[in-house]
Amino acid sequence: MAALNSILFFFLSALAVVSAILMVTRRNIVHGAVYLITTLLATAGIFLLLQAEFLFVVQVILYVGGIMVLFVFVIMLVNLDVSLLRFQFNGQRFVAGVLALALSAQVFLAIWMGRNSLHLPEPAASIAAKNTEAVGDALFQRFMLPFEIASILLLVAMIGAVVMAKRRV
Amino acid sequence: MNAHPFFLGHVWLIPLFPLLTAAAMLFIGRRLNNSAVNALCCGSVFASFIFSVGAFLQLIALPSEERLVTSVLFEWIPALPFHMLNGRLANFVADFGFQIDPLSCVMILIVTGVGFLIHVYSTGYMAHEGGYYRFFGYLNLFMFSMLILVLANNLVMLFVGWEGVGTCSYLLIGFYFHRKSASDAGKKAFIVNRIGDAGFLLGIFLTSALLGTIRFAEIGPALAAGHFAMGDPLLTAIALLFFVGATGKSAQIPLYVWLPDAMEGPTPVSALIHAATMVTAGVYMVTRTNAIYQLAPKAMALVALVGAVTALFAASIGVVQTDIKKVLAYSTVSQLGYMFLACGVGAFTAGIFHLMTHAFFKGLLFLAAGSVIHALSGEQDMRKMGALSKKIPVTYWTMLIATLAIAGIFPFAGFLSKDLILGKAYEKDALLWAIGYFTAGMTAFYMFRLIFMTFHGTSRVDHDVEHHIHESPKSMLIPLLILAGLSIAGGWLSWPEIFGGNSRFVRFLEPVIATTQLARPEPTHGPGSPHGEIYLMLLSEGLVVLGICFAWYLYIKRTELPGKIAKSLGGFYRLVYHKYYVDQLYDALFVNRAKDLGLALGVFDTTVINGVGVNGAGWLTRFISSLSMWWDTWIVDGSIRLGSRIVWLFSYPVRLIQDGLVQSYMLLIVVGLIGFLGYYFYLGHHAVR
Amino acid sequence: MNATIPTDYYLWLSLALFTIGVIGVLTRRNVIIILMVFSRMWGSVDGQVFAIFVITDAAAEAAVGLGIILAFFRNRETLLADEMDMLKW
């Protein structure tokens, strides 16, 4: 069981990282989207491993089933063969790479230094069994205000997207 | 005010009706069809006529001494204190008020009655003209102004009406504005009237300054209170100034020149404005202010003289005119002269009486002439008429009645009024009587010359016109018939006492004539007795018949004679034919001089005002502003530019960072993040220590 | 169960994905890629309720971002981020 979990975790992690790298480097956007979907699914799998089933479903429905469909849709709407022929990286790539690595090195250092103090609490059995209800309770009681704010954010985003896409600017 | 009976209390409605329809015509008339225009305009005038009749009936129901009803709607020009000539303080107040007394009552009856008939006539006469609604709009506006004029209770209100009728006269003379002669005639009428109006206005000022009031009802008491002597020079001046105004409006020497030209207007206009109503405004005004005149005998003498001379002078021009309307125009001038003669000899009631009868028969004459012109498709030259009596019989008979009336045949209206004047003149001065007497003969001559040339003899009508000769429509003929009836019977209102009458009309007007008149000196010579009056009448009848016979002889019997006479008279004929060259004289003396003045002023404007004043000022401004500009450009702007340049220089490196690319901003975010984290590491490091 | 997998492993995974995301955002020229990578960066954070909010946020961001891209593409016919420089000055 433990071994299976470990194997699954490493497999999914590797899948996520590799497809993330591939996504960033692919010339063809559609391929990039495919790899991103793969990454997201791998992440979802990790959520499932953590017994966060609801999160898994949300990840799949919203990210993969919703947001990425939108992305793919837009990609196909605006797909330009011309852009495939152009160089895919911008002028600041070397500086940017170095800086990004520096940043990640810092974060690495931070995590390394604090790794021993980090551990997830053991989930209570009741929560593990009824994950969805637990999430729902948390959302609608403790995080009620953030939830409402998020819904307003979504509304604003929806209006903004409609305006952006509809008006001839 | 409300105590008065209905019509007397609502006298202000009389001018209101035409005003409303005039406004309607001028604002929305374009959208109305002709029958709607007819209904509105004739209807409104008829309503005024009904109210006038009502007012008249209610007025004569009052006792004779109470026949003065004033209704002030509001105080138009509020009280302004000023010093009178005698140093006392007085208030200048002009009411928007109406006054109805026998005089204005007679006037409104004439104006609305004759006006209504002429309106009806116009619906036929103008039926095929363009600008139908505009014509009726002007006509109604004229009715309004004229009614204001005769109903006004003070001089300023009267002046408003006075100017209003002048304006409408101008508009209607120039009704065919696309014809240059018409618009010129309109302007001429307007400008000539201005001269008279200036005198009138001055008269009003002087009245106000001298008497402290401009209300008619208060002038008499003011005169009485002022203890003015007979022949007071200021009163004489006022009377003369008023008379200047009257000569303008009523076409007397020397300002008569506009009236013949005014015949350019449509014939109903000539009938209504330039025969029946407006031109008599001068007579009305003199009568209205008779209290002043009676204290200024010299002015009265001048009025009488001018009237008499004008009568003779105009009649002599009328003798040789060939345009049918011009003949009638000079005849009008001549008859107006009679009226002033009457006023001048103190017979104001006689003048008004003649005014009324003249309105009937001269209105009829013009309308009949219009009917003739209508029948001849617009022909006005009498030399191209003749033998029309059978073709247009109604017109012929009505016109003949009017001619008999104006010629003074017993018992037509003209005879009664004219003989009343002549009788009074004879009482006053034999010379004036002689002029009037001779003029009466000439009047008979030229009027019958008109009749004979138009209706009798051989036809000289153009061939292509001859086929179209037709009697006018009923809407034109019915007014003719009504006016013919009035021309016969209108004078009987004042049936002379010597014929067993009671001079009711003159008695009716008596209260208006100031009672302040001093005892007149006994006439040096005059009829003295009823028999004398009879003799005078017979004498004038004789002359009139002679004139008619003479006309018949010249224009029916021996048609070649007039040409020979004209040739034998030579220079004198030309002088008369060209109206004594008065127009040319005025042109040379005043009009061209005014034009010269205008040109000179124009030159002055271009050279001095424009050249030195405007351009010089402009140059100066430019010069100063160029200096200012230099300062602005180099000192003010320069300092700002320097500042901005410095800011620009310092901002340039910062600007390089902000290149508009999202990704480089994000790079900067990353740099910032690195810095933050590094700082925290640094802090942590020290904290550990 | 999850005790068998040390907690920091999740963090290492997150860090890796985050780094890849940062590099992608900073270096790719295609705006859609950039937007996609953005989603990736935030997706690397754990925590249930928090994650849900993050996903919500990502949805909103994607909607608006794609709207902007569509509008931009209509006007400029390009998707390259370094040709979008209208924010300058």
Next chain:
Amino acid sequence: MGHLIPQSIVPYVIPVICAVVIVAVLPLLAGYIVLMERKVMADMQARLGPMRVGPHGLLQPIADAVKLLLKEDIIPEKADLLLFWFAPLLSVTMALVAYAALPIGPAFQIADLNIGLLFILAVSALGIYGIVFGGWASNSHYSLLGALRSAAQLVSYETAAGLGLISALLLAGSLSMKEIVMAQYDQGVWFIWYVPIGFFIYLVGSIAETNRAPFDLPEAESELVAGYMTEYSGFRWSLYFLAEYANMIIVAGIATTLFLGGWLRPFVSFHDHLPGTSVELLDALPSLLVLGVALYCFYLAPKQPVKIQKLFMGAVGGLCFLLAAILAGALFAPAPVQQGIHGAFWFMAKVFGYLYLFLWFRFTFPRYRFDQLMRLGWRFLIPLSLVNLITLAVALLLTREWGWNLRLTTILSAGVTLGVAALLLKEDDAGSQMQTADGE
């Protein structure tokens, strides 16, 4: 046997068996649904349909499958090979994965997830990628347009259908498929009677999600040849085909579970027993029905024209007879076995009933135009489902807090929703007229 199988694998044995059964049977089932479709179409068009291959065309699906597998596999020259290969696979995989949470009977379920419904929805939503990537990878305009239409349509109707499902969820109070069915058992009534409008919304939404007529715009043959499948042929094409029919069964299964009582028999609260036994009267219904079919087959067998067909028909009758015997025998087996077998029967019967609705609609309604489709989804179904949800929530509140009768409150809720629907239709009518006037 215990020593042959490691202990850690034991919990996975039965699910794996179930999965294998499903993957094996599903293509066959899809083939026979196609046969059913053709037969229904023929019946509605007053003709016979396939009759040659096997008696009454009973072997037609086999023949079709063989034909498809043997066809030449054409790949367009400029296609994106990776995705062209990957897309149909993705499609069919996701369709099959969704079966993991579908309870075909109380016993026959791969995994009873506590988020079962969401799982099915999530996974079946991924099937869209198969269509979109397939359409894009074909490098053909027809395909791309079909794919885009499909994506837009799916996103639009997923919302409405999901909101329709939530109305049933409110009544069930759980996301687990099994518990939803049990909730209907406990309440003794199918949820369709409580939320008919929710069922209607889901019906329309599910038709649109599976790209079936009258919402089959992604593959409208008169406009786009075959939509995203234009460039596919042979085996890949049959995979898409399989995925479509699998998805139809999925949505039918979901509708069955949520609205039609899942594996429960009709009149589930009717418990009269056969006299003298513990067998319930209504439980005898399945075996009797199948027995009728068997007898009909035996009746038809001698009438077949060819001897082999006579034999085959007889064999079919025998099979049905055997099935009837099993169903009857199950009556006397232990309760779990009995419920498992009968539940599977009822579940499949309801699924086929639901699919019959699909077929019926397909041959009844003309195809929508794309803007009409979008308007129906966004301006009618979504507002309607939101209103339905809110009124239903109010109804439940009234029931739980004030003790009103649930029947009454749900009827009130449905009435209010219908009123709003009428209003929406009227508005929509005006809106569409305005739009026509705009010429947009």
